[in-house]
Amino acid sequence: MLETMKRILTMAGKYRHKVTIGIIISLLHSFFSAMDLFAILYISFSINTLTQQKIGVAAAILLVGLTGKIICKYQITEHISGSSYDVFYEKRLEAGEKLKRAPMGYFSEKNLGEIQMAMTTDMNALESSAMSVVENILGSLIYAAVCTFVLLLFNWRIGLITLAGLGIGILLLRVVQENAKKVMPVRFQAQEEMTERTLEFIQGNMVMRLFGTGRDGLNSVKEAFHKKQEADIRLENTAVWPISFYRYIFRLASCGVVLIAALLYVRQEMTFPICVMFLFAAFLVYSQMDGLASNIALLRIVDTALSQVESVLEIPEMSGNDTIDRIQNYNIELHNISFGYENRPIIQNVTLKIPEHRVTAIVGPSGSGKTTLCNLITRFWDVQQGEIMIGGKNIKEIEFEELMKLMSIVFQKVYLFHDTIENNIKFGKPTATHEEVVEAARRACCHEFIEKLPNGYQTIIGEGGSTLSGGEKQRISIARAILKDAPIIILDEATSSVDPENQHALLTAINELTCGKTLIIIAHRLSTIKDADQIIVLDNGHVVQQGTHETLLQQDGIYRRFVKIRQTASSWKL
């Protein structure tokens, strides 16, 4: 319990101080709450000599308690709940920054569900509960401790009964916590699986229907729902008995206090007023302990959510914090690089020079590693062996955002944001004017279709660009790259979705865009690569040929065979 509270305070970061003040105020709140008991004590002691003035004093004690409670509650909300929103606003930003610097390998299918859960469900749970749970638990415990202490002062026997009830109650809460500790990871895993399966079912719905497997897909979602349901029930069950027993213990201890007080009075070891005071106290002392049980269950949820969020905040960051200031040229050199996905070798011992201001085309059969090679140059993945240099500098030493300033990339899979077309293009240069956006769009051959849309450049694109065709999305991403105007350009099958009508204009635009730049291109069409300054032929992760179109045609290699069978070889990409 204390460990979780410590973690919550650590997570509070720069708000830790404010939260700590909030916790101290919450202790003060417990003290003011206990003033009800003081008022009863005062009345009980004065019962035989009660005057209007004494009633006034008791009323004043109650009033001070009530006022103190209200002021403290306001301050607690201000310091604890208020900080909670600030803390998790910043944690979301921090996680976003971390994710920006995480290696692409971190974003595996498995991790995506975890990241999504951590950034949404877990952060929400922490935002709404983490701080208040600390406040409630401490508040309840302090209140009970203050009351017990007062009772001990008045009668050690009754005080000890109250203390014993408190001790057993706390032990039972530990049992609840320990039980939940075993079940919570199962529940979280079930929740993650449910999120992943549901997303998969929604995203893959069309494919499932087309192949008549919609029902099978639903079955896996149902199974995930069922696992979640089972985990929830198991979690509830682990707490049912200990919590019932926990409540029973307090009732029992309260009854014990009543009985002992009555007994002591009968034996004339206690005066009637004190006995009455204990009768009241018996029920007041544990009045906040019922709520503590549900807060302990909540603390377990908070604990697991904390672990999930901490795991996102602790993801490895890519190394390198150098700038690109001292880079004199844009020659790219690959020195004996190797890379594999999860120990499956993809790129093997590749050594290459990609000269600046030249066009380098990468070709090879599907799956030969063309995209992977580009992903290594852009440092979306880090090489496992060898080094990649730009302008003589190892890219691992350059900060990722700085490195990205050097490159414009047109991906095979284009992602557009749920925003206006203008802002999507401006993503390449946020400071661009409308005229610059239009100019980039014209050069990327998308101005005309944008103009025909109902709101032109202000038309909102659906998430992921879902309201546009593949070709339209690709042209917008080219406009983005044109606007960014980086010295190194990587085009991964950029022309694949463009219709023949726009093909020529687009290639002209690409030529214009790439003129005088270092261009690496993975393209479909022979026309695109035959004018390249060098062509790299990849096969099974190895560079098997390298040269110009003419020199490669003269060699008896797979490039020549490819050119010959190009019309029929569907698995090749040129």
Ligand SMILES: Nc1ncnc2c1ncn2[C@@H]1O[C@H](COP(=O)(O)OP(=O)(O)OP(=O)(O)O)[C@@H](O)[C@H]1O
């Ligand atoms: N994220 C990934 N995790 C695991 N394996 C991957 C991943 N991305 C690609 N691969 C595998 O690496 C190999 C090379 O893929 P890559 O996309 O680099 O080839 P490519 O030559 O660009 O193919 P294509 O022309 O079909 O796009 C393929 O076998 C692919 O299945």
